[in-house]
Amino acid sequence: MSGVFIVSDNILSPIGLTTSKNFGQLKKSVSGIQKHHDTALSDQPFYAALFDQSGFIKDSDHKYTRFEQLLMASISDALQNSSVDAGDKKTVLIISSTKGNISLLETESYNPTIQKRISLPASAKLVAEYFGFINQPVVVSNACISGIMAILTGMRLIQSGQYENAVIAGADVISKFVLSGFQSFQAISPGPCKPFDVNRDGISLGEGAATIILSANPKNAQGIKVMGGAVSNDANHISAPSRTGAELCQAITKTLDNAHLLATDIDFISAHGTATIYNDEMEATAITLANLQTVPVNSLKGYYGHTLGAAGLIESIVSIHSLKENLVIPTLGFNETGTTNPLNICTDLLSGNFTNCLKTASGFGGCNAAVVFSKQ
Amino acid sequence: MIAEKYITSGCLISNHTVYKNGELLFVNKDADVPGFLLSVYKHFDINYSRFYKMDNLSKLGWLASEILLKNSFQKENYRPEDIGLILSNANSSLDTDQKYMASVKDIPSPLLFVYTLPNIVTGEICIRNNFKGEDAFFVFDSFNADFIENYVSSLLDNNILQACICGWVELLGDEYKAALFLVEKLKGNEAVSFTKEHMNKIFDDKKIN
Structure with a gap:
């Protein structure tokens, strides 16, 4: 198989509009999470990481929704910094999102036009046309593992020889739909989230x-490869994580088998670390089952919050730059071990000589995903 | 590395009818969508209390999987982690999204919210059958047999999966269609080769010949 x-x-977030700006902010422990009181989103004040700007691209005709603008601004920056041609027949666009344009249900009256406008393929088509992608875009919508799954989809489409390049973009906006849903689950922290902490x-x-x-062409290489990945299902519960962690461990x-690596080869882990009691407990168990409990691990949710369909991508990119800069970002919000199986939670900027990083995620529907990035 | 792959079972539920491997198994033209789904559940004499908790999209996909697998799948031949699901549709979970949004005006319903993700149908099928392999949900504006064939083939050829349920599960308002295919490397009695042409033929015409 060829290398990927x-x-x-690119990371486009409330703490920066480029990857380098984001990584700089993370090194300074800057978080995007703030207290908001916006009655369009919630009657009660809430903590979240939200953009304070509205326009992200030039859109004088108001043709694009906020969700689509986020995708376009992010893709635009990433394409500008590469020699990959969107219009090449060997290039495919892959979009990752959980809820896309769902906020249109809040602001528009429902009719067939709005129904089509909410569908994810409609957004993907607009984004593809904006950049001149020739091939039909692929949309992944698989709850909170969508971002990692989109990377794995891109990796496989390249490995199978169908495409040479994959442009993989993910986004979600925070609407009343999404916020009220997590509130109804009583899953929202009253303050900034505290991943893996005893008081999470x-x-x-x-x-x-x-x-x-991603590209199979070595001339485009920038020092990091996607080595492999895997997805599993708990087959246990649609909204609660596995009790055993066996399936995330699987x-x-x-993923390690696919990457031809051993647990001892992993230098650090970027966990999902949502800061719910059950997710973090399950992840700590799974990481321990996989014999990775002594490996430095972080969660980036304390900086970005849970960005849903973008989370796997944002956190993967931070991990990739941690490999490049040999610097692992600490877990903001963590203070004291709060899982039955203690992990080696990264609490300060960690320097070292890092080669291989494991990124994991889990989500509703019982899904789990993992991917490994390595220095060439 | 390229393995022979077969569609060993196919199930199509649409337009008030249920077909399996080209054979019409059930018709009920007198019911609305929830009534039709319940009549399918009762006709096939399935006893699974979780069914009543599911949203309509999950009920549709789950029923199609039950009929697809019944008397057609030797689960014992496989490890749970070797069986996966690659599903797709056009409108994600919009049918339940609307119902959830209506609840937000009153009291947001956590029971509805959990179904506002398309891959919950995958989770329901995995829970029922203890399938623990790779699953994925893709969204295309129409059934993309070409993509499904290539993606599922790569999972089977690379031994990421040994058996895969794949296809289409779409439900929005009064419109619904499920077309599921069981893909294995073992050739069964009903088997046809796993190709986009065969999937499209079953999707459009219910049977190959």
Whole structure:
């Protein structure tokens, strides 16, 4: 199989509109999570990482929704920093989102036009046309693992020889739909979230977009490869994580096999770390089952909140730059171990000589995903 | 690395009818969508209390999987982690999204909210059958047999999966269609080769010949 190289990337978040700006902010422990009181979103004040700007691209005809603008601004920056041509027949666009344009249900009266406008393929088509992609875009919508799944989809479409390049972009906006849903689950923390901490009490939501460009062409390589990945299902519950962590462990083990690596080769882990009681407990168990409990691990939810369909991409890109800069970002919000199986939670900027990074995620529907990035 | 792959079972539920492997198994033209789905559940004499909790999209996909697998799948031949699901549709979970949004005006319903993700149908099928392999949900404006064939083939050829349920599960308002295909490397009695042409033929005409 050919290698799959990371060519370019972008993180568009409330703490910065480029990857380098984001990584700089993370090194300074800057978080995008703030207290908001916006009655269009919630009657009660809430903590979340939200953009304070509205326009992200030039759109004088008001043709594009906020969701589409986020994707376009992120893809635009990533493409500009690569030699990959969107109009090449060997290039495919992959979009990751959980809810896309769902906020139109809040602001528009429902009719067939709005129904089509909400459908994810309609957004994907607009984004593809904006950049001149020739091939039909692929849309992944698989709950909170969508971002990692989109990377794996891109990797496989390249490995199978169908395409040479994949532009993988994810975004979600925080609407009343999404916020009220997590509130109804009593899953929102009353303050900024505290991943893996003994006092963790729920998630903070966040909005953002991110883009990773993959290529099989070594001339596009920038030093990091996608080595392999895997997805599993708990087959246990649609909204609660596995009690045993065996299935996330299965995804991790298969990922290591796929990457031809051993647990001892992993230098650090970027966990999902949503800061709910049950997710973090399950992840700590799974990481321990996979014999990775001594490996430095972080969660980035304390900076970005849970950015849903963008989360796997944003956190993967931070991990890729951690490999490049040999610097692992600490877990903001963590203070004291709060899982039955203690992990080696990264609490300060960690320097070292890092080669291989494991990124994991889990989501509603019982899904788990893992991917490994390595220096060439 | 390229393995022989077969569609060993196919199930199509649409337009008040249920077909399996080209054979019409059930018709009920007198019911609305929830009534039709319930009549399918009762006709096939399935006893599974979780069914009543599911949203309509999950009921549709789950029923199609039950009929697809019944008497056609030797689950014992596989490890749970070797069986996966690759599903797709056009409108994600919009049918339930609207119902959830209506609840927000009053009291937001956590029971509805959890179904506002298309991959919950995958989770329901996995829970029922203890399938723990790779699953994925893709959204295309129409059934993309070309993509499904290539993606599922790569999972089977690379031994990421040994058996895969794939296809289409779409439900919005009064319109619904489920077309599920069981893909295995073992050739069964009803088997046809796993190709986009065969999937499209079953999707459009209910049977190959």
